[in-house]
Amino acid sequence: MRIVTWNVNSLKARLERVEAWLDEARPDIVCMQETKLADDAFPALTFQALGYESAHYGQGQWNGVAILSRVGISDVVVDFADGLPADPDARIISATCGGIRVSSVYVPNGRSLDNDHYHYKLQWMERLRNHVAATCDPTADVVVAGDFNIAPDDRDVVDPAKLVDVTHVSPQERAALMALESWGFTDSFRHFYDQGSLYSWWDYRAGDFHKGNGMRIDLILATASVMKRATWSIVDRNARKGTSPSDHAPVLLDLV
């Protein structure tokens, strides 16, 4: 079974490339972020023709998350299931696919450390942990995959010394991610590669991709029972090349 997370940065702008990539990589479960579509604009029939059932939670214009599955999709939950007031943004959708409880998440960017959006980001991460703890068992098959907008540690950036007092690397953000992982998750890519220099996002500007100036912020978190089945993980940076790419590359995790 192949599980993928990919921030497509507008499915409307990216559909042709997404279709071509799905045909090539043949994933079984795809967690997608930043579809930037309303639910009635989501191209479910296009994915159906490629063999995928799907569930989408969008608002149009910004955000928007989806799950595609070739191994069934049931018990779809949009937003957090914690009884608190709904998140104003469409940033999380969960479903059961092939026996795995899967969530596709688009963690808030944070913008800057002195921005209200940064506090929203930290609160969102805490709420994500509570959501997982309330709805899942750490001994079960659970995957939370998506754009976390957090580089877990200094191996996940090019030059840590240049990243002081900025989002994605602050101790508070990293602690929030560690708190989520401590519930029972492994950063599956890191399980297979303990070196750095393999990133999942590169700014469109300044030729960052070609300079290798990226960050690893797209993660597939998996519980122990899923990790026992894991055989390899990779970032497909080829998907970041060529005409009209997303600024993120897909991350893959294969299970037996």
Add this chain to the structure above:
DNA sequence: ATGGTCGTTGCACGA
């Protein structure tokens, strides 16, 4: 040399 590009929308803003 400290910018630079995208995607949205609408004549800026978010990432």
